[in-house]
Amino acid sequence: MEGSIIKIVGVPDFVTMTWLMMAVVLVFAYILGKNLRKFPDKVQYPFEALTSFIVYTLEDAMGSYGRKFFPLISGLAMFILIGNLMGLIPGFVQPTANLNTTLALALISFLVYNYEGIKKHGLVNYLKHFAGPIPLMAPLMFPIEVISHLSRILSLSFRLFGNMYGDEMVVLVLMILVPFLIPVAGEFIVFANSILQAFIFCILTVVYISSAIEDFEEH
Amino acid sequence: MGKLKDYIEKTSYMMVGVQFALSIVIGLAIGYYLDKWLKSFPLMTIFWLLMGFAAGLKNLYRELKKVAK
Numbered sequence: 001m002e003g004s005i006i007k008i009v010g011v012p013d014f015v016t017m018t019w020l021m022m023a024v025v026l027v028f029a030y031i032l033g034k035n036l037r038k039f040p041d042k043v044q045y046p047f048e049a050l051t052s053f054i055v056y057t058l059e060d061a062m063g064s065y066g067r068k069f070f071p072l073i074s075g076l077a078m079f080i081l082i083g084n085l086m087g088l089i090p091g092f093v094q095p096t097a098n099l100n101t102t103l104a105l106a107l108i109s110f111l112v113y114n115y116e117g118i119k120k121h122g123l124v125n126y127l128k129h130f131a132g133p134i135p136l137m138a139p140l141m142f143p144i145e146v147i148s149h150l151s152r153i154l155s156l157s158f159r160l161f162g163n164m165y166g167d168e169m170v171v172l173v174l175m176i177l178v179p180f181l182i183p184v185a186g187e188f189i190v191f192a193n194s195i196l197q198a199f200i201f202c203i204l205t206v207v208y209i210s211s212a213i214e215d216f217e218e219h
Numbered sequence: 220m221g222k223l224k225d226y227i228e229k230t231s232y233m234m235v236g237v238q239f240a241l242s243i244v245i246g247l248a249i250g251y252y253l254d255k256w257l258k259s260f261p262l263m264t265i266f267w268l269l270m271g272f273a274a275g276l277k278n279l280y281r282e283l284k285k286v287a288k
Contacts, residue, residue, distance in 0.1 A: 151278075155237045
């Protein structure tokens with residue numbers, strides 16, 4: 001946990017871990033994609049379940065339009081999930097326990113939902129929605145909306161980073177205090193929380209996209 | 220799958236608390252750096268701090284309206 005066992009000079013630990021994770025996941029995905037069966041076996045079934053869960057979630061939130069975002073959401077889900085679970089392997093660090101990684105993920109989500117909003121409503125209408133219904137209040141409302149949108153980036157990135165970093169610290173401290181059997185409980189927290197955080201990140205991205213493309217009548 | 224939709228909507232209520240705090244922090248940060256740039260120390264910081272507070276309240280109001288519906 002304290003620093004990774006694989007080191008490349010001049011490259012930070014979390015970047016090395018990200019590359020390693022990408023290599024493993026891509027090779028695994030390639031092999032899995034080559035050997036698809038009509039009746040799924042033990043390896044294929046979890047991924048089919050995950051796929052259909054993401055598709056159902058997207059269709060629930062956005063209708064048939066949501067299928068377009070399947071690559072994005074499933075990519076985010078796999079990246080965050082595997083990245084979080086990497087902390088369970090001794091000698092590996094989590095790429096997501098670093099603010100740079102989570103900030104990059106949050107920026108992707110932010111750019112995508114703003115792009116979709118602008119594409120759906122047009123730039124002028126999208127910005128007009130920021131200004132609010134009353135023209136007189138517009139100079140006041142515009143910065144307020146901008147702040148509340150910026151806080152979305154921060155809350156997405158800080159939640160993931162804080163949870164993962166905090167979990168790691170809990171296990172480390174438990175290891176110092178009681179180096180027998182108790183840290184297993186800490187590892188369980190890492191396991192459960194990594195799944196939960198991946199789920200929350202993806203769901204929030206879906207919520208943001210769907211709130212950006214929905215009609216602005218009721219505000 | 221109507222149940223999932225409710226769940227997705229309720230997930231966004233979890234954000235309210237964090238976003239309330241973060242809006243204030245972002246407002247403060249914007250004001251602080253504007254002050255550094257314009258060299259007008261207390262004015263912009265105070266104004267943008269209040270702006271951030273208002274952003275948090277507006278967010279809260281929007282979510283509450285969604286709950287009350």
